[in-house]
Amino acid sequence: MPASQQTVLRDIVLVGGGHSHVGVLKHFGMRPLPGVRLTVICTDTHTPYSGMLPGYIAGHYSYDDVHIDLPRLAAFAGARFYRDEVVGIDRQQRQVRCRHRPPLTYDRLSINIGSSPAVDRVAGAAEHAIPVKPIRRFNERWLALLERVRQHPGPMTIAVVGAGAGGVELTLAMHYRLRRELQWLGNDPDALAFHLFSAEREILPTHNAHVRRSFERVLAARGVVVHCSAEVSSVSRGQLRTRSGATLAADEMIWVTQAGGAAWLRDTGLALDGSGFIEVGDTLQTVSDPLIFAAGDCATMIGMPLEKAGVFAVRQGRPLADNLRRSVSDLPLRVYRPQRRWLALVSTGDRYAVASRGALHAEGRWVWRWKDWIDRRFMARFRDQ
Numbered sequence: 001m002p003a004s005q006q007t008v009l010r011d012i013v014l015v016g017g018g019h020s021h022v023g024v025l026k027h028f029g030m031r032p033l034p035g036v037r038l039t040v041i042c043t044d045t046h047t048p049y050s051g052m053l054p055g056y057i058a059g060h061y062s063y064d065d066v067h068i069d070l071p072r073l074a075a076f077a078g079a080r081f082y083r084d085e086v087v088g089i090d091r092q093q094r095q096v097r098c099r100h101r102p103p104l105t106y107d108r109l110s111i112n113i114g115s116s117p118a119v120d121r122v123a124g125a126a127e128h129a130i131p132v133k134p135i136r137r138f139n140e141r142w143l144a145l146l147e148r149v150r151q152h153p154g155p156m157t158i159a160v161v162g163a164g165a166g167g168v169e170l171t172l173a174m175h176y177r178l179r180r181e182l183q184w185l186g187n188d189p190d191a192l193a194f195h196l197f198s199a200e201r202e203i204l205p206t207h208n209a210h211v212r213r214s215f216e217r218v219l220a221a222r223g224v225v226v227h228c229s230a231e232v233s234s235v236s237r238g239q240l241r242t243r244s245g246a247t248l249a250a251d252e253m254i255w256v257t258q259a260g261g262a263a264w265l266r267d268t269g270l271a272l273d274g275s276g277f278i279e280v281g282d283t284l285q286t287v288s289d290p291l292i293f294a295a296g297d298c299a300t301m302i303g304m305p306l307e308k309a310g311v312f313a314v315r316q317g318r319p320l321a322d323n324l325r326r327s328v329s330d331l332p333l334r335v336y337r338p339q340r341r342w343l344a345l346v347s348t349g350d351r352y353a354v355a356s357r358g359a360l361h362a363e364g365r366w367v368w369r370w371k372d373w374i375d376r377r378f379m380a381r382f383r384d385q
Helices: 019-030 048-060 070-076 135-151 163-182 209-219 264-267 308-316 317-328 365-380
Strands: 010-016 036-042 046-048 067-069 080-083 086-091 095-098 108-111 156-163 194-197 225-227 232-235 241-242 247-249 252-255 278-280 290-293 299-301 344-347 353-357 360-364
Touching: 010 019, 010 317, 019 036, 019 070, 019 108, 019 308, 019 317, 036 070, 046 048, 048 086, 048 163, 048 344, 048 365, 067 070, 108 156, 108 317, 135 163, 156 163, 156 247, 156 278, 163 194, 163 209, 163 344, 209 225, 209 353, 252 365, 278 290, 290 317, 308 317, 344 365, 353 365, 360 365
Parallel strands: 010 036, 010 108, 036 080, 108 290, 156 194, 156 252, 194 225, 278 299
Antiparallel strands: 046 067, 086 095, 232 241, 241 247, 344 353, 353 360
16 A cells, blocks of 8 residues: 555654655665654755765766755655755644744654754854855855856955865865866966865864875865964955964855754754754664654764764664664664764865775775765665665
8 A cells, every 4th residue: 555545653754854864765665664654854855965065066976966856765755745944843742843834743753954064153154154054055156156267267265164074075176176167268277276274283183194194285286275273263255364363365265164053953952962963872862852863963972972974874874764663663772883983085076085994094096986986876775766
């Protein structure tokens, strides 16, 4: 019997279309649970895969290559899909409040909405910087920047704030793409200047020294000016200022640092950590409410804080699906144990990548081909149904 014709006994509501929730939808589509209805609420119909975003920026992938069609995936899972923005939760009534539609009642709720660069923590950043998330809005600004470079070539300075893997990878992807655009048009690619700012003493602080040295060499070879121990303290129109008082005039300022949780989470009564992320236990169940789960960047595991990396959100999909299934069936939950070391494949813009895992390091075009194979295989899971 089609899911739409079954008697609904329990409602599982999924807030957000992040990497964990696409995994949940895939698992429920492959193994439906009779009497259980899934509903997905997301602001976008297509959810991006963060691992391929730098390749998209660099021009190696199309928009469709790096996005998952959420309504199609929801249909495969027999789930309802609502395009809307969640603005709050009424835990007493067990309802999700949306901006445009009536409240939705849940028996179990899962939140997988990612994180956002906390631009409100630095004066002027919200008004004058471009946060990399939400990715849909960043993509709109990126396409506008591409067109601006094509139509009005000339000197331009781009500043990227945040020198973790995301900031470094995005800087090199933009550098590669914009220079190639200028070359194709017969214009001077050296008219572009890139600056990368890190509040830490080094770039890529969570990676080993070999990885850091590799990217320091690449950034230097590409002419990217790196500012370490340079915490940005304020941003104004066309300029940023560091804590030391140094200033830089910039045409575009990209914000890839200081991630925080969504503002509406503060009014839910759920326990949050100091950055506004939902505190969960080792079953991905929130410590505040047994009916609510959270995964991905928006969640912090008590006693085992994880780096905000897409690899964890992806790997949480299966245990989250399993525990939602078990919870709604009143069965004991299973413990999720994340890996202590994980493989990061960080690209340099030009179909070359660096592998990082603990103290291990490798690099080359073969690493990029390996990363490309892994990413395409992941995306194929959500297209071939």
